[in-house]
Amino acid sequence: MRKNGVNMIKISAKNVDVFYGKKQALFNINLDIEENQVTALIGPSGCGKSTFLRCLNRMNDVIDICKVQGEIVINDFNINDKGCDVVRLREKIGMVFQKPNPFPKTLYENISYGPTIHGMAQSKQEMDEIVETSLKKAALWEEVKDRLHEPGTGLSGGQQQRLCIARAISVQPEVILMDEPCSALDPIATAQIEELIDELKKEHTIIIVTHSMAQAARVSQRTGFFHLGELIEHGSTDKIFKNPDNIKTQDYITGRFG
Amino acid sequence: MLGYTSYYFGRKKAYTIQSTNKRLTALPQFYGYYLAIWCAIPAFIIYSLWAIFEPTIVKLLILSDYANQGYLDDELNLIYEKTKALSRGQFTGEVTSLIQTSSEKYLNLRSIAQSSKVVIVLCIIIASVAYAYKRISSNNRTREPVEKFFNAVLFTASLAAILTTVGIVFSLIFQTIDFFKVIPLFDFVFGTHWYPAKAFVRDSSEALDPTMYSDTFGAVPIFAGTFFIAFIAMCVAIPIGLMSGIYLAEYASYKVRQYAKPLIEILAGIPTVVYGFFAALTVGPFLKDIGTAMGLEVSAESALAAGGVMGIMIIPFISSLSDDVITSVPQSLRDGSYAMGATKSETIKKVIFPAALPGIVGSILLGVSRAIGETMIVVMASGLAANLTLNPLESTSTITAQIVVILIGDQAFGDPKTQAAFALGMSLFIVTLCLNIVALRVVKKYREKYE
Numbered sequence: 001m002r003k004n005g006v007n008m009i010k011i012s013a014k015n016v017d018v019f020y021g022k023k024q025a026l027f028n029i030n031l032d033i034e035e036n037q038v039t040a041l042i043g044p045s046g047c048g049k050s051t052f053l054r055c056l057n058r059m060n061d062v063i064d065i066c067k068v069q070g071e072i073v074i075n076d077f078n079i080n081d082k083g084c085d086v087v088r089l090r091e092k093i094g095m096v097f098q099k100p101n102p103f104p105k106t107l108y109e110n111i112s113y114g115p116t117i118h119g120m121a122q123s124k125q126e127m128d129e130i131v132e133t134s135l136k137k138a139a140l141w142e143e144v145k146d147r148l149h150e151p152g153t154g155l156s157g158g159q160q161q162r163l164c165i166a167r168a169i170s171v172q173p174e175v176i177l178m179d180e181p182c183s184a185l186d187p188i189a190t191a192q193i194e195e196l197i198d199e200l201k202k203e204h205t206i207i208i209v210t211h212s213m214a215q216a217a218r219v220s221q222r223t224g225f226f227h228l229g230e231l232i233e234h235g236s237t238d239k240i241f242k243n244p245d246n247i248k249t250q251d252y253i254t255g256r257f258g
Numbered sequence: 259m260l261g262y263t264s265y266y267f268g269r270k271k272a273y274t275i276q277s278t279n280k281r282l283t284a285l286p287q288f289y290g291y292y293l294a295i296w297c298a299i300p301a302f303i304i305y306s307l308w309a310i311f312e313p314t315i316v317k318l319l320i321l322s323d324y325a326n327q328g329y330l331d332d333e334l335n336l337i338y339e340k341t342k343a344l345s346r347g348q349f350t351g352e353v354t355s356l357i358q359t360s361s362e363k364y365l366n367l368r369s370i371a372q373s374s375k376v377v378i379v380l381c382i383i384i385a386s387v388a389y390a391y392k393r394i395s396s397n398n399r400t401r402e403p404v405e406k407f408f409n410a411v412l413f414t415a416s417l418a419a420i421l422t423t424v425g426i427v428f429s430l431i432f433q434t435i436d437f438f439k440v441i442p443l444f445d446f447v448f449g450t451h452w453y454p455a456k457a458f459v460r461d462s463s464e465a466l467d468p469t470m471y472s473d474t475f476g477a478v479p480i481f482a483g484t485f486f487i488a489f490i491a492m493c494v495a496i497p498i499g500l501m502s503g504i505y506l507a508e509y510a511s512y513k514v515r516q517y518a519k520p521l522i523e524i525l526a527g528i529p530t531v532v533y534g535f536f537a538a539l540t541v542g543p544f545l546k547d548i549g550t551a552m553g554l555e556v557s558a559e560s561a562l563a564a565g566g567v568m569g570i571m572i573i574p575f576i577s578s579l580s581d582d583v584i585t586s587v588p589q590s591l592r593d594g595s596y597a598m599g600a601t602k603s604e605t606i607k608k609v610i611f612p613a614a615l616p617g618i619v620g621s622i623l624l625g626v627s628r629a630i631g632e633t634m635i636v637v638m639a640s641g642l643a644a645n646l647t648l649n650p651l652e653s654t655s656t657i658t659a660q661i662v663v664i665l666i667g668d669q670a671f672g673d674p675k676t677q678a679a680f681a682l683g684m685s686l687f688i689v690t691l692c693l694n695i696v697a698l699r700v701v702k703k704y705r706e707k708y709e
Contacts, residue, residue, distance in 0.1 A: 057597060059593065059596065059597060062592070062593065062596060064511070064512070086599075087599045087600075087601060088599070089599075090596065090597055090598065090599035091598075091599040094597065094598070095593075095597035097590060097593060097594065097597075099590055101588070101590035101591055101593065101594040102594075103591060103594065103595070103609050103613070104591075104612065104613045105612065113595070113598060113600075113608065113609075114598040114599065114600075117598065117599065117600050117601075117604050117608075118599060164594070167594075167598065168597075168598075171598065171599065
């Protein structure tokens with residue numbers, strides 16, 4: 001890992017191209033993600049920011065026609081190499097989706113799902129601990145500690161999304177990818193999640209895709225602006241929002257297009 | 259044709275009114291429909307009434323000639339039948355002058371009736387169309403009556419379906435009750451001997467003696483046979499159907515799925531008779547040969563052959579339904595599981611299968627109710643002797659096969675043997691009804707969960 005100012009580089013994307021069938025969705029993306037920082041990816045719909053996010057834990061593998069080229073280096077290891085173990089990779093890089101997607105199981109089983117498949121707990125006691133700490137970190141413990149064995153789908157939208165965050169952190173990932181995690185939530189739930197993101201960055205590197213410029217400005221330290229499959233500009237959030245280099249970035253941020 | 263003509267006139271008049279710049283209350287077509295309905299309905303009613311009453315009236319007219327000549331009712335009927343036969347040219351007996359005259363009169367009456375029917379119906383059509391035509395004006399409402407008419411037609415259609423069902427159920431119930439008047443319910447439900455052939459040998463002049471049937475209609479062997487064969491069928495159908503469903507939904511590429519799914523569904527299109535003789539002529543002897551080679555005694559008509567082939571028949575149901583159910587599990591759940599680092603099989607086992615379980619159970623229950631109701635395969639491949647056995651290599655029989663046995667050939671209504679078929683049908687109906695209700699409930703509950 002190289003030094004870059006104060007922060008270490010966690011993920012480094014080099015010349016990433018993505019194709020859906022014949023259509024190219026991302027063009028030559030080069031982006032470094034810093035450790036223990038929140039990086040926001042902004043841009044109009046269809047600009048490729050979610051596609052880029054899904055490259056980072058190889059979720060694009062699920063889509064048959066999707067092809068990723070280029071290097072994505074995490075911990076000095078190119079995840080697009082043939083030798084990369086996707087299961088290990090996704091253990092290290094968790095993901096939270098746009099729509100809360102708890103499994104149709106109990107709260108407890110939702111959290112214990114990851115640790116079970118990765119064999120992280122030797123006993124029931126250890127598992128209980130993992131579940132408790134994960135829920136506490138996701139600021140959900142107090143609300144649900146008496147109903148751990150009720151279905152996760154019975155929670156409110158905001159609670160469900162925090163449950164999904166708790167599920168993601170239960171395997172102690174180094175990086176958490178968030179794909180518009182608040183777009184289905186009301187302002188209060190959004191505020192709770194944003195607070196949580198701020199808390200989580202102490203232990204995890206966070207990359208968040210968002211449509212809300214205000215949210216990007218509130219939660220992130222670094223921002224990347226995507227447009228039509230290209231990374232137009234990236235840098236510290238302050239700079240991007242106050243003094244962007246590129247006119248397109250300025251237009252988008254000031255709401256002139258997009 | 260007349261209906262179409264009146265439709266045309268109605269629309270034309272409506273257009274005319276419209277062209278004189280008056281606003282109509284409905285589209286011109288509605289005026290056309292309105293007229294067509296007025297043309298068809300009264301004429302149809304008169305025509306059907308005519309068709310119903312014409313023979314009776316003709317008969318009365320002919321027989322009134324002989325009413326006071328001291329004939330008995332039976333003789334009058336005979337004369338009438340002879341008359342009819344002669345006028346149709348199908349009479350073979352001796353032609354008396356009496357029959358000759360009445361036959362001429364009959365033909366005469368019929369031709370009068372025929373022509374007057376045409377005239378009357380035409381008159382009515384013209385009258386009612388004229389009436390309706392006069393009523394067409396710019397402020398007369400036609401949309402409501404036309405809509406009401408279509409409503410009534412659709413209602414009648416669904417009513418016919420429901421009434422038929424109710425009728426069948428009631429005839430089942432009454433015949434079953436009659437049956438249980440002769441054969442005690444207890445003997446039927448718990449008796450272990452089923453030899454309905456015994457009821458054949460009864461001399462019909464003898465009085466019914468219930469004690470004679472005490473070990474004739476014990477339905478336990480055939481209930482057991484039914485469930486046993488259904489069980490064998492499900493042992494074949496559930497694993498294969500479910501696994502192929504999972505493969506199609508989760509693993510198969512788009513191309514494979516495109517070809518494999520229709521192929522599997524072809525299985526569902528094979529008539530059960532074909533399955534039946536496949537079981538009886540191919541699978542049964544094959545099993546017998548294998549069994550003999552292994553030193554086992556296998557009946558050529560074994561429960562195993564029938565059940566196995568029945569299972570193959572049910573595979574497409576389970577496979578296709580569970581494929582649908584699994585495909586409808588939201589992609590977000592799959593993504594969530596993959597993002598946690600789960601492999602495909604872990605995801606299927608721990609997330610998708612439990613989420614789809616109610617739907618899968620529903621499809622299995624539907625499969626079971628089909629297995630229980632299946633007839634041809636059993637009749638052909640598993641024999642008709644109602645043995646009480648749990649050996650899959652022997653022949654057993656099922657409810658449906660027994661109903662076939664009982665009702666093949668001549669049978670008398672009101673005979674306990676015939677009524678036994680109704681009792682069996684009733685019990686079959688109850689079982690499959692319960693299964694279907696439970697299955698539909700389960701499937702519905704599953705749908706609600708994700709919508």
